[in-house]
C-alpha cells in the first residue's frame with residue numbers, strides 16, 4: 001500500500017488556484033522527485049501535506065488515514081515532517097539546541113515533571129538522539145556554535161538535522177540543495193541516500209536537475225498547479241510537454 | 251565558566267542582604283521594599299510570557315484579578331488569607347486560560363490590542379459592579395494573614411517587617427520556580443516558538459498550547475503578586491491595575507532587558523530605587539522614565555543587563571586598537587541569545 005496518496009487535491013488562495021486536482025501516490029522507501037517551474041505549486045503541495053494549509057478540495061491519505069486539514073504538529077507526531085524552502089532555523093540558539101527542539105516529540109513532558117526534574121530519562125534520550133543526528137549530518141564539531149554563525153551549507157544540513165531529530169517516516173525536503181556548491185550538493189546527496197537507507201521515505205522538491213535525476217527513482221512534474229507528467233527520470237527527461245514547460249517558463 | 255562558579259556565593263550573599271535589609275530601613279522604606287518585591291514577581295512572570303514572543307497588556311489586570319479574588323474570598327467568603335492568596339492566583343490563571351482561546355488566534359500587534367481590550371473589559375467590570383467589587387473605590391479593609399506560632403504568640407503581619415519576610419519567601423520561591431521552568435525542556439520549547447513558530451510546529455510542537463501554557467503560568471504568578479499586594483496595603487481598586495501600571499511594567503522589563511532572567515528584575519529594582527531616592531521629583535517620573543527608556547533603546551538594545559558586556563567590549567576594542575593600530579577587528583556582536 002502507498003505510504004502517501006494525494007487524491008484530487010485543490011488549493012485556492014482567493015481567486016488563485018495554486019493546486020488543481022492533483023493526484024499522486026508515493027510508495028514506502030521511495031525518494032520521490034517533485035519538480036516544476038517556479039510557481040508551479042510544489043511548496044504549496046508540501047505545506048498542504050504537512051498540515052500548514054488545509055486543501056480546498058481533496059484528500060491526503062497517509063498510511064491509510066485522511067490527514068487533510070489536520071494540524072502540522074499532529075502530522076509531525078504521525079511521522080510527516082517538512083523542511084522549509086528558505087533556511088529556517090532557531091537562529092539565536094546553538095546547533096545542538098536546534099536539534100534538541102527537534103526532539104520535542106520524544107522529550108516533551110508536563111510542567112510539573114519538568115520542574116521537579118522527573119523528565120530526566122526523556123532528556124537523556126533527547127540528548128542521545130541529538131548526538132546521533134549531529135554525527136549523522138556531520139555537524140558534531142559545530143554543536144556549540146549559534147545557528148546563525150554557520151556557513152550556508154551547514155545551515156542547510158542543520159535544517160535537515162532538526163527534521164530528522166523528529167524521527168520522520170515521510171520527509172518532505174523543499175529545495176535542500178539551493179545555494180550549495182557542487183561538493184556540498186554531492187555530500188548532501190550522499191546524506192539523503194543515507195536517510196532513505198535508514199527507512200525514511202522522502203519527497204524531494206529541487207531545481208538542481210542533476211541531483212533530482214541522480215536521487216529519485218520516480219518523478220512527478222507539476223505545472224501551473226496540475227500534474228503534467230509522471231515517470232522515471234529518463235521518461236520525464238524525454239517528455240515533450242515537460243521540456244516545453246521548462247523552456248516556455250525560461 | 252566564571253559566572254556559574256560565582257552564582258552560588260553571589261545568591262547566598264544576596265539572600266543574607268535581603269534578610270538583614272529591613273532592620274536598616276525606615277518605616278516607609280520597608281513599605282517600599284514590600285511593593286518592590288511584589289513588582290519583581292510581576293516583571294519576572296511577565297518575562298515567562300514574553301519568552302514565547304508575545305507581549306500582552308493584560309498582565310497587570312490579571313495581577314488585579316488575583317488581588318480582587320483573594321480579597322473577596324477572605325472578606326466575604328471567610329477564607330483564611332493563607333488559602334485565599336493561592337486561590338486568587340488560581341483565579342488569575344483560570345482567567346488567562348479562558349482568554350487564551352480568543353487571544354491566541356491573534357499574534358503580534360493584534361494580540362497586543364486584543365489583550366488590552368480584554369484587560370479593560372475585566373477592569374471596567376470591577377468599576378461597574380459595586381457588588382461585589384466595590385465599584386470605583388474598590389475593596390477596602392482587606393484582612394492581613396494570621397498566624398500563631400507555638401511559644402511566640404501571634405505574628406503581626408500588618409507590620410512591615412513580618413510581611414516583608416512573608417513576601418520575600420513567597421517571591422523567592424516563585425522566582426526559583428520561574429527560573430527552573432525557563433531552563434527546563436518546557437522553557438526551551440517556549441523559546442523555540444519565539445524564534446520560529448512554524449519550524450517548532452513542523453517538528454511536533456503544539457504552539458497554541460505552549461503559548462497558552464506560558465500565559466497561564468505567568469498569570470498565576472501575577473495573581474499571586476496581586477494577592478500579596480492587597481493583603482498588606484489593605485485595598486484593591488481599579489486604578490491600581492490600570493494601563494499606566496502596565497506601561498511601567500513594560501518599561502521596567504525593556505529597560506532591564508528581556509534577554510535574561512535577571513533583566514526585568516534589574517530594571518524594576520534600578521528604576522524603583524532611583525524613584526525612591528528622588529521622591530521630590532515624583533511629578534517628573536513619566537518624563538524621566540521616558541528619557542531613560544529612549545536612551546536604553548538607542549544605546550543598550552540588550553537593556554541594562556547588557557551594560558557590562560558593552561563596557562567589556564568597549565575596553566577590549568580600545569585595547570585592541572592600541573595593540574594593533576591597523577586592521578583591528580570589529581568588536582563582537584552584542585546581540586545575545588534569548589536564554590541563559
Ligand SMILES: Nc1ncnc2c1ncn2[C@@H]1O[C@H](COP(=O)(O)OP(=O)(O)OP(=O)(O)O)[C@@H](O)[C@H]1O
Pocket residue numbers: 013016017018036037038039040041042043044045085
Ligand atoms: N499563502 C499564499 N497566498 C497566496 N498565494 C500563494 C500563497 N502561497 C503560494 N501562493 C501562490 O501559489 C503559487 C504556487 O506557489 P508555490 O510556492 O507553491 O510555488 P513553487 O512551485 O514552490 O515555486 P518555487 O519553485 O519558486 O519555490 C504561486 O503563484 C504563488 O504566488
Ligand SMILES: [Mg+2]
Pocket residue numbers: 042043044085
Ligand atoms: Mg517553492
